[in-house]
Amino acid sequence: MARPKIENDLPKAKINAYSLKKAWQLFSYGKNHRWKFYIGLLFLLLTSGTALAFPKLIGLLVDCAKNKDLVQANYLSLMLVGILILQSVFSFFRLSLFINFTENTLANIRLALYSNLIKLPMTFFSQKRVGELNSRLSSDIAQIQDTLTTTIAEFLRQFILIIGGVVFLAVISIKLTLMMLSIVPLVAVAAVIFGRFIRKYSKKTQDTIAESQVIVEETLQGISNVKAFANEWYEIARYSAKIKEIVKIAIKGGQYRGYFASFIILCLFGSIVAVVWFGVTLIISGDMKDVGQLISFVLYSIFVGASFGGIAELYAQIQKAIGATERVFELLDEQPENINSIQKQQTQKLKGEVEFKNVAFSYPSRKEIQVLDNVSFSAGFGQKVALVGPSGAGKSTISSLLLRFYDIDSGEILIDGKNIFDYELEDLRGNMSIVPQDVILFGGSIRENIAYGKPDATEEEIFLAAKQANALNFINGFPEKFETLVGERGIKLSGGQRQRIAIARALLKNPAILILDEATSSLDSESEKLVQEALEILMEGRTSIIIAHRLSTIRKADKILVLDKGTIIEEGTHNELLEIENGLYKNLSSLQFSNS
Ligand code: ATP
Numbered sequence: 317m318a319r320p321k322i323e324n325d326l327p328k329a330k331i332n333a334y335s336l337k338k339a340w341q342l343f344s345y346g347k348n349h350r351w352k353f354y355i356g357l358l359f360l361l362l363t364s365g366t367a368l369a370f371p372k373l374i375g376l377l378v379d380c381a382k383n384k385d386l387v388q389a390n391y392l393s394l395m396l397v398g399i400l401i402l403q404s405v406f407s408f409f410r411l412s413l414f415i416n417f418t419e420n421t422l423a424n425i426r427l428a429l430y431s432n433l434i435k436l437p438m439t440f441f442s443q444k445r446v447g448e449l450n451s452r453l454s455s456d457i458a459q460i461q462d463t464l465t466t467t468i469a470e471f472l473r474q475f476i477l478i479i480g481g482v483v484f485l486a487v488i489s490i491k492l493t494l495m496m497l498s499i500v501p502l503v504a505v506a507a508v509i510f511g512r513f514i515r516k517y518s519k520k521t522q523d524t525i526a527e528s529q530v531i532v533e534e535t536l537q538g539i540s541n542v543k544a545f546a547n548e549w550y551e552i553a554r555y556s557a558k559i560k561e562i563v564k565i566a567i568k569g570g571q572y573r574g575y576f577a578s579f580i581i582l583c584l585f586g587s588i589v590a591v592v593w594f595g596v597t598l599i600i601s602g603d604m605k606d607v608g609q610l611i612s613f614v615l616y617s618i619f620v621g622a623s624f625g626g627i628a629e630l631y632a633q634i635q636k637a638i639g640a641t642e643r644v645f646e647l648l649d650e651q652p653e654n655i656n657s658i659q660k661q662q663t664q665k666l667k668g669e670v671e672f673k674n675v676a677f678s679y680p681s682r683k684e685i686q687v688l689d690n691v692s693f694s695a696g697f698g699q700k701v702a703l704v705g706p707s708g709a710g711k712s713t714i715s716s717l718l719l720r721f722y723d724i725d726s727g728e729i730l731i732d733g734k735n736i737f738d739y740e741l742e743d744l745r746g747n748m749s750i751v752p753q754d755v756i757l758f759g760g761s762i763r764e765n766i767a768y769g770k771p772d773a774t775e776e777e778i779f780l781a782a783k784q785a786n787a788l789n790f791i792n793g794f795p796e797k798f799e800t801l802v803g804e805r806g807i808k809l810s811g812g813q814r815q816r817i818a819i820a821r822a823l824l825k826n827p828a829i830l831i832l833d834e835a836t837s838s839l840d841s842e843s844e845k846l847v848q849e850a851l852e853i854l855m856e857g858r859t860s861i862i863i864a865h866r867l868s869t870i871r872k873a874d875k876i877l878v879l880d881k882g883t884i885i886e887e888g889t890h891n892e893l894l895e896i897e898n899g900l901y902k903n904l905s906s907l908q909f910s911n912s
Contacts, residue, residue, distance in 0.1 A: 331635055339641045342460065345428065346421040353464075356413035360469050363406040364476040366399050371619065372484065373399070375612030382606060410469065418464040422457060428648060429453065435652035438721035439680045453647075456640035463637035471630040474623035481620040488613050489604050495594050496617045499587045504625035507584065510576055512629075517569040524565055528558040584621075591617055655741055663746030664739075667732050668828030668859035670695040670718065675727035677717060687713050688882045691727070695859050695875070702862040702870035704901065705879035711863045714879075715831045718861065720744055731829070749822035750831040751854075755814040759803035762791055765817055766798075769825035777824060784853050785820035786846040787813070812847050819850045830860045834869065867905050876901065 343350060373396050380389035433449075485493040535542050535551045542551055595613055598604040604613075677688040688710050695701040703711040717724060720736050729736045736744055749769065757765050766781060767773045773781075778798070782788050790813055794800040802809055802817075809817070822830060832851065848869065864870045871890045878886035878893065878901045886893055886901050893901035 331638060335638050335642065338645060339638045341645065342421070342425070342464075342641050345424040346417055347424060349417050349420040352413045352417040356410050356417065356469070357472075359406045359410035359413065360472055361476070363403055363410060364473045364480070366403050366406070367473075367477065367619075368480040368484065369399055370396070371612045371615030374615060375608040375610075377608070378611050379606055379608030382608070411465075414465050414469060418461055421464065422461055425460075425644065426457065429644065432648055432650065432652055435655050436650055437653045438716065440650060442679065443681050452643065456643050459633075459637050459640040460644070463633060467630055467633045467637065471627065471634060474627040474630065477619050477623040478627070481616045481623070485613060485616045485620070488609050488616075489595075489598060491603065492591070492595055492598055492613060496591050496613075496620075499590060500617055500621040501624040503583045503587050504621045505628055507580060508625050508628045510579060512632075514569070514572050514576055517565075517572055521562065521566045521569055524558065524562045528555060528562060531555050531558060587621075588614065588618070653741060664743040666743070666747040666828040667697050668747070669697050669730075669732050670701075670829060670859055670861065671728075671730040671733075672714070673728040673730065675717065675729060676725045677713065677722065678725060680722065686882060688717075691879075691882070691884055693875075693877050693884060693887065695861060697859060698857060699874040700855060700860045700862060700870075700872070702864045702873040702876045703879055704864050704867065704870070704876060704904065709879040710882045711879055712833065715750065715833065715861060715863060718829070718831065719748060719750070747828040748831065749825045749827040749829075751815065751818045751822055751833065751851075753833040755811075755818040757802045757809065757814060757817060759801070761796075761799045761801055762794075762817065763798040765802060766820045766824060769821035769823070773824050778820075781820040781823040784823055784850065785816045786850040787816040787820050790816075812844070815847050816850055819847070819854050823854055828858055830855060830858050832860060832862045834863060834865050867901075
């Protein structure tokens, strides 16, 4: 199998009427491609049917040797070749039809999943780990893919071969059939169980190898830390211990594989010997006609035995696929945010007056902790309002609430006098921009990253935004200028450069409300000056909420809110706040001043 590791990791689901019904929904995503699956099934029946004729004809052919009947032998051989040709044609169509159906169905499921996932509220993402979600999704989809293309088909084929094979066997000799059925399926199933055990063991080896790779990855990525602490020997010891563990597990696994090989040779081939021996005694006693029949019998027995062995494994695969389907549907059933299904052309333009009235909030994942308590403040059109306070006071939470990432517990948040929950989400967020602390650029060109704020922006607009954001100089410094690739596979920009791209993005969007999350890691003074200048331009003519870490940058703010443990404890301009004896702002301010 192409992806054994993924499949091994997936849990199995119980197969019952409910889960089957749920899994059946999968087919609705096949839409107008479903006919391909049905025709594929028909080809599958035909392939299995023709496969059953094979042992019978081989038996008859062998008998021609005894009867010295060359004409009959030629005729039978031609028939066999005919059957092989038919089988290859049927198999080709079956497989290509199944793959065609599966890929189209998967594309529809992937799109439906992604469209739903990206519209889910922040509450969902704050409770789930995104990386885990992502890998879960890809392994679930891979399992469904394997099942639709091969597992179901194989399962049906094996099933037909078992039923058909036993019927043909019984026609040849009931006695021999009973004898065969008492050994071969048992051995086959035992082989499967044994095989599964071995695979579990090899997974254990793989997991330990993965753990050792984590050590390599972590230490190489953090190589400067390792060196700075002169911890090379410590890491070598850690890695060496893991490697010894791998060897131990792998050798043990190797032993089991050895047992398995001996078991197969002894039992599986032994059971064939037993069947042939019993068949020969039947021929001698006259209960069976001749050697041709015995050969057909042995071939049918091999079919049945192999199918018994295969079907147990396939059943487990189907269980996993049903589990995977259930998880995929769970995600599809999650309630998305109320975002229009068609892209909105024009958002309502807002003025940008912000007001928080007695807002109380706790995160859905940690209901018991009150993050904001009775927060009230207002920011008039064009004002700059700064939020300051110790780490964890709730500053970023206020910006998340303004963006309506979460429902609030009580109170009201108003924009232009209207409750934010009465706005359409696109109108609300369409009028806001955030310049975050740590700007994440998407893989693509600088142009695309700036245009993220307004996908239909013209060349001039992008150029102007970059210029106003003080980004033009460094962009023009790259040989490919605006086409320079950034992000994971592109060039790495400095913190200050990334901030200026984010500012250009925000300028393009031209929002009524701007949220600035000031970078904590201080930029060098040249870069800071450029960013600060760009920010001043960006803040002009709109309401700005500034989450400030360095008090020096907010001296000119119209209003500073000092937040502590979720409540606003001081409010005023820089000078007013400095007047408060023993005030938190005054304290923070003198701390920062003495540090700098
Ligand atoms: P900093 O200056 O360090 O960025 P902050 O003032 O912006 O801090 P917030 O990020 O608003 O503080 O966090 C306020 C409180 O809410 C903290 O106690 C934090 O642990 C908690 N918190 C933040 N985000 C979440 C979340 N997604 N789920 C649960 N709790 C959260």
